[in-house]
Amino acid sequence: MIEVYRQNVGGVWFGVACAQRKIVATSFSTSEQSTLSNLLAIIPYNQPFQVLHEPSALAKDALMHVKKVFDGDDVNESPALAFEALPAYTQKVLKATLKVPVGFVTSYGEIAKTVGGGPRAVGNVMASNPFAPIVPCHRVVKSDFRLGGYGGGLKVKVEFLEREKRGFTDSKNIRIRGKSLQVFPTECALRNLDIV
DNA sequence: TGCAAACCATAAC
DNA sequence: GTTATGGTTTGCA
Numbered sequence: 775m776i777e778v779y780r781q782n783v784g785g786v787w788f789g790v791a792c793a794q795r796k797i798v799a800t801s802f803s804t805s806e807q808s809t810l811s812n813l814l815a816i817i818p819y820n821q822p823f824q825v826l827h828e829p830s831a832l833a834k835d836a837l838m839h840v841k842k843v844f845d846g847d848d849v850n851e852s853p854a855l856a857f858e859a860l861p862a863y864t865q866k867v868l869k870a871t872l873k874v875p876v877g878f879v880t881s882y883g884e885i886a887k888t889v890g891g892g893p894r895a896v897g898n899v900m901a902s903n904p905f906a907p908i909v910p911c912h913r914v915v916k917s918d919f920r921l922g923g924y925g926g927g928l929k930v931k932v933e934f935l936e937r938e939k940r941g942f943t944d945s946k947n948i949r950i951r952g953k954s955l956q957v958f959p960t961e962c963a964l965r966n967l968d969i970v
Numbered sequence: 971t972g973c974a975a976a977c978c979a980t981a982a983c
Numbered sequence: 984g985t986t987a988t989g990g991t992t993t994g995c996a
Contacts, residue, residue: 861979864979864980881991882990882991886977891977891978892977892979892992893978893991893992894977894988895979895989896991897989897991898979899979902980914990916990922990925990
């Protein structure tokens with residue numbers, strides 16, 4: 775049984791779906807309606823679920839975690855995510871994205887170089903990210919630092935990045951399964967927002 | 971700058 | 984099987 779829980783915190787609706795001690799899906803929106811429907815759209819149609827009125831310990835944990843990431847906080851430990859139902863390549867891309875730290879962004883192409891495949895395939899995975907914003911797909915932009923797209927609307931992506939600015943000045947490399955992923959200060963992506 | 975072609979995993983037929 | 988579809992990138996005029 776999949777447990778669904780949603781709650782309004784500080785004017786924003788957050789939602790989580792949990793099963794087997796793991797997070798199956800997360801979402802957020804300004805309206806309760808779309809937070810819930812976004813969430814249900816991710817859950818496989820043939821899986822039974824119930825909407826909780828009192829959150830389980832896991833649901834509450836997960837929801838608070840989503841809220842922290844939303845706020846731009848630097849969070850190290852996340853409740854377990856249910857990757858196993860997803861296609862292998864999708865898992866690789868999401869796990870790599872998970873390693874992009876607060877204060878930095880990377881590009882679709884950089885991720886593709888690290889996990890294999892092509893930039894467009896990476897974009898496809900981002901577009902269907904079940905764990906936004908825990909898997910920080912908002913930290914992935916185009917190779918020229920223009921923003922690319924975002925499921926919740928580009929304005930939301932900008933707001934995320936504004937909250938995550940940390941004033942870093944240098945790019946750096948992150949090790950992922952023996953390869954390296956280059957990440958750049960968030961500010962790089964906020965510099966030329968006027969250029970569509 | 972702008973456009974065309976290459977790119978590549980998924981989902982949908 | 985095959986085709987269509989992107990949150991892209993690169994090369995070339």
